[in-house]
Amino acid sequence: MKLPGIEDCRLCPLWKTRTHVILGEGSLSSEIFLIAQAPGEEEDAADKMFVGPSGKIFWELLDQAGADKANLYISNLLKCRLPQNRRPKQAEILSCSLYLERELAEIRPRIVAPLGYFATKYIFESRQLGLFTKAEYPSLIGRAFVGKDFTVMPLSHPSSLIHHPEFWSGAVKKYRRVFQLEPCKWFSCCPMRAFTLNRAIPFRWTDEYCLGNWQNCQRYELESRGIPHSDNLLPDGSRLKDH
Numbered sequence: 153m154k155l156p157g158i159e160d161c162r163l164c165p166l167w168k169t170r171t172h173v174i175l176g177e178g179s180l181s182s183e184i185f186l187i188a189q190a191p192g193e194e195e196d197a198a199d200k201m202f203v204g205p206s207g208k209i210f211w212e213l214l215d216q217a218g219a220d221k222a223n224l225y226i227s228n229l230l231k232c233r234l235p236q237n238r239r240p241k242q243a244e245i246l247s248c249s250l251y252l253e254r255e256l257a258e259i260r261p262r263i264v265a266p267l268g269y270f271a272t273k274y275i276f277e278s279r280q281l282g283l284f285t286k287a288e289y290p291s292l293i294g295r296a297f298v299g300k301d302f303t304v305m306p307l308s309h310p311s312s313l314i315h316h317p318e319f320w321s322g323a324v325k326k327y328r329r330v331f332q333l334e335p336c337k338w339f340s341c342c343p344m345r346a347f348t349l350n351r352a353i354p355f356r357w358t359d360e361y362c363l364g365n366w367q368n369c370q371r372y373e374l375e376s377r378g379i380p381h382s383d384n385l386l387p388d389g390s391r392l393k394d395h
């Protein structure tokens with residue numbers, strides 16, 4: 153997407169080492185928005201997203217996950233290359249978030265999938281979805297978090313599979329969830345969502361019921377029939393205090 157001022161941007165020091173500012177790509181009416189970390193050396197030279205080794209993995213992951221590429225927009229947290237692929241600095245992320253926020257506001261996706269730790273951290277902090285430590289981050293991958301404007305599902309960055317091909321099938325499974333995600337219609341107001349975000353119950357409840365299997369949820373059944381039920385009723389009919 154063309155963004156005013158971005159081609160000559162000097163908001164952070166990364167302008168000094170870039171060849172190109174890499175813009176996000178895809179349909180502006182996409183429901184799904186994927187956020188990678190930053191362009192690599194090949195992307196910087198080619199002026200295009202995902203053309204290097206991670207790109208090869210990324211497009212293969214999307215194919216195996218059955219992604220509809222016409223319904224997908226991809227962009228980076230940082231639009232300029234990080235020298236020697238070093239980690240991004242917080243000030244750089246905050247400077248460049250101006251552009252990412254413009255893209256999100258224009259596209260208004262239903263699902264946002266941040267790829268990797270830094271993109272996930274930015275989206276969680278900016279959408280008040282909670283704080284997490286680096287050690288906790290892997291437990292978020294492939295799980296859905298319903299935010300005010302969109303549902304967030306963190307995914308592993310394709311570059312992580314370059315050195316860990318043994319995680320390939322697990323990654324495909326999680327990528328597939330993004331393209332098939334259909335949360336229960338009551339997920340945004342259900343107490344189960346708040347319990348999960350506050351870590352009062354394990355993620356498995358929302359994973360097993362709220363994201364595609366809500367027909368088997370006892371809360372859903374009672375809600376559909378207009379029968380009052382207490383907040384501590386879990387999807388399988390047991391009570392929160394019993395766990």
Ligand code: SF4
Binds near residue numbers: 158161167231232
């Ligand atoms: S990384 Fe973003 S904020 Fe920094 S110079 Fe590039 S476009 Fe500007």
Ligand code: SF4
Binds near residue numbers: 337361365366
């Ligand atoms: S617990 Fe049941 S009713 Fe609540 S969001 Fe999940 S599936 Fe829907």
